Every structure is written in C-alpha cells, then in structure tokens.
Amino acid sequence: MLDRIAGFFRLIGQTIGRWARLFSAWAFWPFLAAHGWYQRRSWMIRLPVIAFVALFVVLYGYFFWQTQVWSNFNTAFVDQYRLSERKVAAGQDVPVAEGGNSSAAKTCQRSAIVDVTADLTDFNVNQNAWISSMLLYKMGFFGIDWDHTPFLDNKASFQRGINQAVRRTSAELVDTLGRVRGTSGINNDLQSARGNLQFDEYSWYFGLNPFGPKTPTPSYYRSAIGSLRKFNTDLSACSVIFDGRADNLMQFIDRIANDLGGTSDMLAERSENHNRGWFDTRADDRFWFAYGQLYAYYAILAAAQADFSQVVQERNLGAVWGSTMRQFQAALRIQPAIISNGREDGWIMPSHLATMGFYILRVRSNLVEIRSVLDR
Template sequence: MLDRIAGFFRLIGRTIGRWVRLLFAWAFWPFIAARGWYVQRTWMIRLPILGLIGLLAVLYCYFIWQTQVWSGFNPSFVNEYRLSERKVAAGQELPATDGAAKSCQRSAIVDVAADLTDFNVNQNAWISSMLLYRLGFFGIDWDHTPFLDNKASFQRGVNQAVRRTSAELVDSLGRVRGTSGINNDLQDARGKLQFDEYSWYFGLNPFGPKTPTPSYYRSAIESLRKFNTDLANCNAVFDGRADNLIQFIDRIANDLGSTSDVLADRSQNHHRGWFDTRADDRFWFAFGQLYAYYAILAAAQSDFSQVVAERNLSAIFGATMRQFQAALQIQPAIISNGREDGWIMPSHLATMGFYILRVRSNLVETRSVLDR
C-alpha cells in the first residue's frame, strides 16, 4: 500500500517536472535560436546587436526602478497643508496687517490638484507614457500582466480625480456663475490635464513626433499655480457657494460610484484569486482615486469653511475623512480577486469596493444636508 502511494506521488512529481521543462523550453527557445544565429555572424553585425541589447538592459533597469519606487507616496500628506489653521474661506479677503497689500485666501483645492500632478510627473516618472510601458511585455499590455503596472494604474487613478476637479474649477468654482467669464488659467489647466495619458515622443496614430504626456501635465501645474497666485492677490474668483459645493460633491460621488461598479464587475465575474492579472490594476486605480479625493475633499472643507460652519457639516466631513483613512490603510503586497465567500484567496477588490461605497454614502449624506 505504501509503495502505491509513494509511486503515485512520484508520478505527480515527474508530470510536474515534465510540464515545467516544456514551459521553459517554450519560453526560452527563441533566445536559444537567436544565440545560434548570433555566434555565426561577423563582429560588424555582432557589435550593433550587442549595443542594442545593452541599451535595452539599461532601459529595463530604469523602467523597473521607476515602477517599483514610489517617491513622495504618503496617504497622510494632506496633514502637511495644516488646513485647520486656515480661518478664512478660499477667495475671501484676509485680515489686513499694517503696511501690507490687500490679499485673499488661496484655494486649497487648487494647491492639492497642482501638488498631486507634481507628484505624478515630477516626483515620479509618468509610467503610462514610457516607451517600455507602451511596448508591453513581449507585445502583451502590461495591464494584462501581474507585475510592473501597479504604479501606472495608481497614477491614472490620481489623475482621474484631478481631471474631474479641474473641470469643476472651470465650470463653477473658479467663476461667479452668470456674471463672470471662464478663468483662462483654469481653462488651460483643464485642457492640458485631459490630454492622452499614453503619449510618448513619437506615435503611429497620427504618425509622427508628439509632445509627451508629462509635458502637458507640467504645463497644467503652472496654470493652476498661476491661478492661485492671482487669487491670493485678489485678482481671481473662487465662488464658495453651497450649490457649488453640492455639485462638486455630486461629481465626486458619481466618479467613485463608477469605479465601484468596475470593481464589482471584476470581483463577481472574474474571481480567479491570485491568478487574475487585471485585479491589481483595478485595485490600484481605485486606490489612486481615493488617495487624491481624500486630499481634495479635505481641501474643499477648508475652501468652503463658511458653508461647512453654517450647515454644521464638520462632523460628517470628519466621518468621511476617517472612511478615506481606513480605505488607504489597505495596501496588500499581492492583489487577490477571490470569491467573496472563499476561504483561501482573499477578495481585495470586494474589500476596496466596500470602502468606496462607504465613502460615497457619506458624500451622499453630505449632499442631502446641503440641499435642505
């Protein structure tokens, strides 16, 4: 009996070994064939090929470094703004001091939007438009692989929140509705932030040289900061009315609701545990949105401080911030998309979706209080 059991396990071991050898043979035969061709060439052919291989090795080392090192990543970075020390709403005149020129309160929302974009393209490389990211893994989109795409997805999630915010700044927050024109700096920032996230120096559609994505986003940073400088000098407008805050919260709630729906679809229909190669980019896109919206909404509480005080919203804003903080504590090393009732592989997408819905629920409640 023991011999049969031992024979059964030896058979399993031999089968696994055979499949592993076949897998390695399939994966490495192109390199073995290329080596056979290479050694038969002259040095006139070998040297350029060797140089190309060396260049690719350097580029891949740089690419891997940039995807794995997250400079400036800090889910609590909003604390650095000391928003609680601001006593005046955005755009309102600051108390005069002897001999000082007239000045107004800067917008914390605009500061945060500019800093988030700076974090994406200056403190870090913008991964989605890097050449090796565009080329993929042997032609396979990096988003369809289980590695090297987390930071790119996170950055796009942050950028999605900043894009949404820039649109609201142009349409309502940065102008007095019906009595003032659109602010040119905010309009320029919105246009630049809407630019394609995947552009490199050269493209095929249309064919020819292009301005890469980070250049547009850096220009948007300058426009946002110029607006805030004008606002601080009382030469621009920030319309901190309750109806503008209602609309802003509505847009954020809808944006998060859309992301929650994407997570739910992936969780329910593709639950392959640790083997779902799209789970990580879905998770980190949602994480990036929450990372950005946490700071943006904290800034909104400061910019709309007069409305918050009049409607007694401090408690519900505080609860919303705590929900964001709880969600941002979820940082698993490997993302798993298991069944929600499974007992081996966790369901990180369902967990993230749960926290997003809790945040969204608080935003809906905030909106209902404002609308009374």
C-alpha cells in the same frame, strides 16, 4: 496499496519534470540559437549587438525602477498644508495681522483645492515618471498589454486613478468654483489647465494614430500645473474669483460621489464575474486605480473643507465631514502586497476588490449625506 500510492506520486513527479524540461527547452532555445549565431559573427556585427543589448538592459532597468519605486507616496501628505490653521475661506480677504502694515496691498486666501490639484499632478509627472506613456509600457510584455499581466502595472493604474480625480476637479473649477455663474467669464488659466489635463494618458513622442511626432503626456500635465499655480497666485492678489457658495460645494460633492459610484460599480463587476483569487491578472489594475482615486479625493476634500470653511460652519457639517475623512483614512490603510480577487465567501483567497468597494461605498454614503444637508 502503499506501493500503488507511491507509484502514483512518482508518476506525477515525472510528468511535472518532463513538462518543466520541455518548457525550459522552449524558453531558452532562442537564446541558445542566438548565442551560436553570435559566436560565428565578426566584431563589426558583434559590437552593434552588444550596444543594443546594453541599451535594452538599461531601458528595462530604468523602467523596472520607475514602476517599483513610488517617490513621496504618503497617505497623510495633506497634513503638510496645515489646513486647520486657515482662518478664512478661499478667495476671502486675509485680515492683516496685529501690528502689521495696514497700508499693504490687500491679499486674499489661496484655494487649497487648486494647490492640492497642482501638487497631485506634480507628484504624478515630476516626482515620479508618468508610467502610462513610457515607451516600454506601451510596448507591453512580449506584445501583451502590461495591464493584462500581473507585473509592473500597479503604479500606472494608481497614477491614472489620481488623474481621474484631478480631471474631475479641474472641470468643476472651470465651470463653477472659479467664476460667478452668469455674471463672469471662464478663467483662462483654469480653462487651460482643464484642457491639458484631459489630454490622452498614453501619448509618447511618436504615434501611429495619427502617424508622426507628438508631444508626450507629461508635457501637457506640467503645463496644467503652471496654469493652476498661476490662478492661485492671481487669487492671492484678489484679481480672480473663487465662488465658495453652498450650491457650488453641493454640486462639487455630487460630482465626486457620482465618480466614486462608477468606480464602485467597476470593482463590483470584476469581483462578481472574475473572482479567480490570486490568478485574476486585472484585479490589481482595478484595485490600484480605485486606491489612487481615493488617495486624491481624500486630499481634495480635505482642501474643500478649508476652502468652504464658512459653509461647513454655517451648515454644521464638521462632524459628518470628519467621519468622511476617517473613512478615507481607513480605505488608504489597505495596501496588500498581492491583490487577490477571491470569492466574497471564500476562505483561502481574500477579496481585496470587495473590501475596497465596501470602503468606497461608505465614503460615498457620507458624501450623499453631506449633499443632502447642503440641499436643505
């Protein structure tokens, strides 16, 4: 009996070994064939080949570095703005300090929302490389879209999640927050920023549809940063408007809640229909997109509390707003090394998508509560 069991395991080992040898032969055959071809060529052909291989290695080395190193990633980066020290809401006159020059030009409070939106975009395209429009990212893994593999796509998804929140915020700045509805026109700087932030996330220097040279995505986003900062400079000079009314805050909160609701639905669909544990190659895309969205909205809503401080105080929203911020912080502490999309009742492979979806729903529930208070 023991001999039969030992023979069975030996057969399994031999089968695995045979398949491993076949796979190795298949994987390394092109390189062996190329090596033989290379040895028979003259230096007139070898030198260009060496240059091409060296360029290939450098490009992929740079690509690997950019996808793995997340420069200035900090879930508590909003603390650097010292929002709790602000005394007046965005767009309101900043009182002259005691003993200051009372004849100095009037200044108004900058918008923390605009500052955060500009800085999040700066984080995406200046402090880090914008991965989604890099040539090697667009080429994929042997022709397979990087998003369909478990490799080198987490940062790209995270950046797109941030960009989703930034795009939504820029639209609200144009339509409601940066103008008095019905009595003022659209601010040109905010309009320019919104247009540039809506640009295709995957554009490189050259494209096929339409065919020809293009302006790459990061250039548009950098232009948006300049427009947003110009608006805040004008706001601090009291030459533009930030309309910090309660109904504008309510609409802004409503838009964010709807955006997060869509992300929650995306996570639920993937979790329910593709729960293959560690072998779901799209789970990491969904997780890091949602994470990037929460990363951005955490900072944007912290800024909104400062920009609408008068409304928050009048409606006694401090407690529920603080609870919302704590839910964001709890969600951002989830940073698994490998994303697993297992069954929710599984006991081996965790369900990180379900966990992230749970926190998003808790955040959204608090936002709905804030909206209901503002709507009374």
